[in-house]
Amino acid sequence: MKKIRTKKNLEEYRKRIKKENSKFKKIVTICGGTGCHAYNCEQVKQKLRKELVKNGLLKKVALKVSGCHGFCENGPIVTIRPENIFYQRVSEKDVPEIMEKSILKNKIVEHLLYEDPVSRQKVTYLEEIPFYKSQKRLLLGKNGLIEPDKIEDYIVQGGYGALVKVLKLPAQKIIEIIKASGLRGRGGGGFPTGRKWEFCRNTEGEIKYVICNCDEGDPGAYMDRSLLEGNPHSVIEGMIIGAFAIGSNQGYIYVRHEYPLACRNAQIAIRQARKLGLLGKNILGSGFNFDIQIAKGGGAFVCGESTALIASLEGRMGEPRDKQHLHTTESGLWGKPTNINNVETWANVPLIINNGPEWFYQIGNENSKGTKIFSLVGKVQNTGLVEVPMGTTLREIIFEIGGGILNGKKFKAVQTGGPSGGCVPADSLDLPVDYEQLNAAGSMMGSGGMIVMDEDTCMVDVAKYFLNFLKEESCGKCLPCREGIKRMLEIVTDISEGRGKEDTLDLLEELSAVVTDTSLCGLGKTAANPVLSTLRYFRDEYENHIKEKKCPAGVCVPLLRYEILADCCKGCGACIKICPYNAISGKPKEIHIINQDICAKCGSCKTICKFNAVQLQ
Amino acid sequence: METTAINPSAKLRIDTERRRSVNCILKNYKDSKSNLISILQDIQEKFSYLPTETLEEVAKKLNLKLIDVYGVATFYKSLRLSPQGKHNITLCLGTACHVRASAKILDEIQSQLGIGPGSTTENRELTFNTVNCLGVCAIGPVVVIDGKYYGRMTPIKTREMLSKYLKKKNFSNKATEKR
Numbered sequence: 001m002k003k004i005r006t007k008k009n010l011e012e013y014r015k016r017i018k019k020e021n022s023k024f025k026k027i028v029t030i031c032g033g034t035g036c037h038a039y040n041c042e043q044v045k046q047k048l049r050k051e052l053v054k055n056g057l058l059k060k061v062a063l064k065v066s067g068c069h070g071f072c073e074n075g076p077i078v079t080i081r082p083e084n085i086f087y088q089r090v091s092e093k094d095v096p097e098i099m100e101k102s103i104l105k106n107k108i109v110e111h112l113l114y115e116d117p118v119s120r121q122k123v124t125y126l127e128e129i130p131f132y133k134s135q136k137r138l139l140l141g142k143n144g145l146i147e148p149d150k151i152e153d154y155i156v157q158g159g160y161g162a163l164v165k166v167l168k169l170p171a172q173k174i175i176e177i178i179k180a181s182g183l184r185g186r187g188g189g190g191f192p193t194g195r196k197w198e199f200c201r202n203t204e205g206e207i208k209y210v211i212c213n214c215d216e217g218d219p220g221a222y223m224d225r226s227l228l229e230g231n232p233h234s235v236i237e238g239m240i241i242g243a244f245a246i247g248s249n250q251g252y253i254y255v256r257h258e259y260p261l262a263c264r265n266a267q268i269a270i271r272q273a274r275k276l277g278l279l280g281k282n283i284l285g286s287g288f289n290f291d292i293q294i295a296k297g298g299g300a301f302v303c304g305e306s307t308a309l310i311a312s313l314e315g316r317m318g319e320p321r322d323k324q325h326l327h328t329t330e331s332g333l334w335g336k337p338t339n340i341n342n343v344e345t346w347a348n349v350p351l352i353i354n355n356g357p358e359w360f361y362q363i364g365n366e367n368s369k370g371t372k373i374f375s376l377v378g379k380v381q382n383t384g385l386v387e388v389p390m391g392t393t394l395r396e397i398i399f400e401i402g403g404g405i406l407n408g409k410k411f412k413a414v415q416t417g418g419p420s421g422g423c424v425p426a427d428s429l430d431l432p433v434d435y436e437q438l439n440a441a442g443s444m445m446g447s448g449g450m451i452v453m454d455e456d457t458c459m460v461d462v463a464k465y466f467l468n469f470l471k472e473e474s475c476g477k478c479l480p481c482r483e484g485i486k487r488m489l490e491i492v493t494d495i496s497e498g499r500g501k502e503d504t505l506d507l508l509e510e511l512s513a514v515v516t517d518t519s520l521c522g523l524g525k526t527a528a529n530p531v532l533s534t535l536r537y538f539r540d541e542y543e544n545h546i547k548e549k550k551c552p553a554g555v556c557v558p559l560l561r562y563e564i565l566a567d568c569c570k571g572c573g574a575c576i577k578i579c580p581y582n583a584i585s586g587k588p589k590e591i592h593i594i595n596q597d598i599c600a601k602c603g604s605c606k607t608i609c610k611f612n613a614v615q616l617q
Numbered sequence: 618m619e620t621t622a623i624n625p626s627a628k629l630r631i632d633t634e635r636r637r638s639v640n641c642i643l644k645n646y647k648d649s650k651s652n653l654i655s656i657l658q659d660i661q662e663k664f665s666y667l668p669t670e671t672l673e674e675v676a677k678k679l680n681l682k683l684i685d686v687y688g689v690a691t692f693y694k695s696l697r698l699s700p701q702g703k704h705n706i707t708l709c710l711g712t713a714c715h716v717r718a719s720a721k722i723l724d725e726i727q728s729q730l731g732i733g734p735g736s737t738t739e740n741r742e743l744t745f746n747t748v749n750c751l752g753v754c755a756i757g758p759v760v761v762i763d764g765k766y767y768g769r770m771t772p773i774k775t776r777e778m779l780s781k782y783l784k785k786k787n788f789s790n791k792a793t794e795k796r
Contacts, residue, residue, distance in 0.1 A: 038766030072755030298693025315653030
């Protein structure tokens with residue numbers, strides 16, 4: 001392939017691919033995201049290929065493996081275009097039927113369609129499924145159309161058109177466009193992107209760096225992985241545009257090592273972009289040089305913090321430094337001005353350039369513009385990635401798109417913002433989701449994790465979970481974070497194990513304030529949020545643990561006791577068989593008994609009992 | 618780090634070989650100091666962990682203090698100083714998995730394998746690890762066995778799967794032995 005040097009070259013290239021693609025009558029796409037991989041999408045793909053070969057259709061039907069479709073709950077997902085038929089939970093044995101009905105003829109395989117849980121109606125097309133219908137998938141929408149390791153697919157969708165536009169503009173003009181769009185950092189902080197770029201551009205220095213932060217450490221969030229994995233070129237294009245505006249010639253994508261597929265796809269994408277002359281020297285004949293390197297993270301949550309990330313890029317331990325007096329835009333990587341943005345922020349840039357800042361500005365609400373991707377997970381019906389305009393309410397996200405709570409249970413809280421965020425209770429369900437409103441509710445946007453909790457989730461346990469996480473992840477540089485979190489964890493553990501005292505909560509609140517006020521970086525400053533927000537909204541649960549020594553949700557093991565109800569037990573022996581600790585005894589057809597000294601409270605017996613005889617006391 | 622006793626001449630041979638492979642890896646990196654983490658990751662990919670002499674060699678060749686290399690090797694979770702088992706079981710303990718009761722699966726795996734997170738069975742066949750999030754939250758709780766993801770796990774499913782897996786691989790299974 002020859003290098004693309006001009007706008008005309010790119011147009012010609014795009015036309016050529018379009019022409020090549022037009023020979024395909026149908027396009028069968030199988031989702032190849034990590035979620036669908038867990039559901040054996042690889043085997044489905046192999047089988048599809050075999051069937052295509054068998055029917056001699058390889059030249060008429062294109063088989064694509066795309067990035068994440070977002071509806072991970074129902075994977076593996078297969079779509080058939082141009083009709084846009086959406087098949088879910090496809091297994092290897094369904095392939096011949098798909099072949100026969102939907103590829104050779106224009107029929108539908110009914111049993112693979114999505115069924116609306118409320119109306120019990122089958123839904124044939126992707127855009128009609130309630131999960132997708134209420135979303136605005138500006139960023140994620142292309143995932144299903146693109147094979148991440150084929151730059152042609154991205155270009156045919158109009159890819160790198162924004163870059164062509166930008167290279168003719170003066171740098172200041174590009175920054176003005178981004179500023180006018182109202183785009184704010186998607187990594188959690190919400191700092192206006194255009195202003196950050198401007199700071200970095202205005203700092204003196206020959207060498208400047210741009211970095212893409214894909215150290216998505218928040219447990220429960222995976223939108224950055226899906227974007228970089230499914231549409232790496234959108235991120236790369238955004239980075240090139242940013243680098244051009246800022247005046248940088250070298251960029252880095254910092255990816256978590258837990259995301260092997262994202263690393264691979266980004267690596268391939270960079271190589272392809274270089275081959276076409278979209279990265280490297282003299283990009284599109286403009287005289288602008290820029291290249292990107294991938295850096296694999298070492299597995300440290302704190303490295304999502306910009307100064308720690310830079311330390312890690314420099315090959316040191318990922319310890320943050322104080323940045324109140326010296327921003328990374330002034331002194332970052334190797335002491336040079338450095339602009340760090342999150343994956344989702346970068347991916348928004350080409351959209352803004354292509355559609356204009358006004359278009360972007362009118363999406364969202366007053367202070368937060370554009371769309372945001374959330375990973376809707378936990379105890380919710382439709383788990384997956386959800387992209388909605390800023391300002392959409394929690395209720396719309398969880399109940400309309402998410403389909404409500406699993407197994408008809410009652411909603412208790414939603415946790416946003418990862419370990420730095422907090423839990424928002426049921427009476428705040430009508431809260432519009434944007435940076436300010438979430439902060440006011442004691443939580444934060446964070447990178448976009450949304451973990452739904454039902455009545456079976458214990459809020460003390462949730463606080464304990466996050467403290468334990470943060471204790472492990474604290475880098476240990478500053479004392480308040482290193483020691484404070486440990487002590488907070490001890491206190492909450494005491495509460496969850498029935499050792500809490502009357503004044504424990506006061507001590508916990510006091511300690512939270514100290515850790516918040518005196519820690520060095522964001523990790524410590526926000527570490528108390530999970531505790532403070534659960535205390536704010538669910539204080540009664542803490543008090544239950546302390547005063548009555550009970551865990552209302554039935555989670556905190558030392559406070560639990562499983563018993564078999566004599567009235568209900570039929571003596572079937574299922575619980576005896578399943579108990580891994582041999583804690584249940586009883587003859588067939590006689591009432592069984594749990595030996596409380598041996599019982600480890602795993603709950604297996606409760607799950608297996610068909611007669612509801614095992615009860616949590 | 619390594620406890621197995623081997624005769625001195627064999628050890629020397631292994632040492633030299635390891636140092637040689639480190640030098641091969643170092644050649645792939647231009648600006649070496651900044652790539653320390655990637656270099657260590659590459660070394661680990663080769664040996665499944667970071668043997669002492671490789672750290673020494675890296676420090677020497679990159680003109681770094683050994684303590685700095687050691688510091689990085691112990692700071693990051695993905696780097697290990699002790700050998701791993703041939704097979705791997707990983708359990709995700711991310712928030713989404715946690716609210717769907719991954720703690721119970723942790724108990725189950727521990728009782729089945731007889732080892733805690735971060736450890737390897739005595740015969741070096743199997744290593745069990747936990748991670749903070751694998752990013753496949755939609756199908757949590759997630760267990761990964763030798764690179765293959767298993768979603769929506771329950772303690773009962775875990776037990777069945779593990780005993781099948783252990784039987785297939787001919788490992789002794791602590792829980793079944795006990796019975």
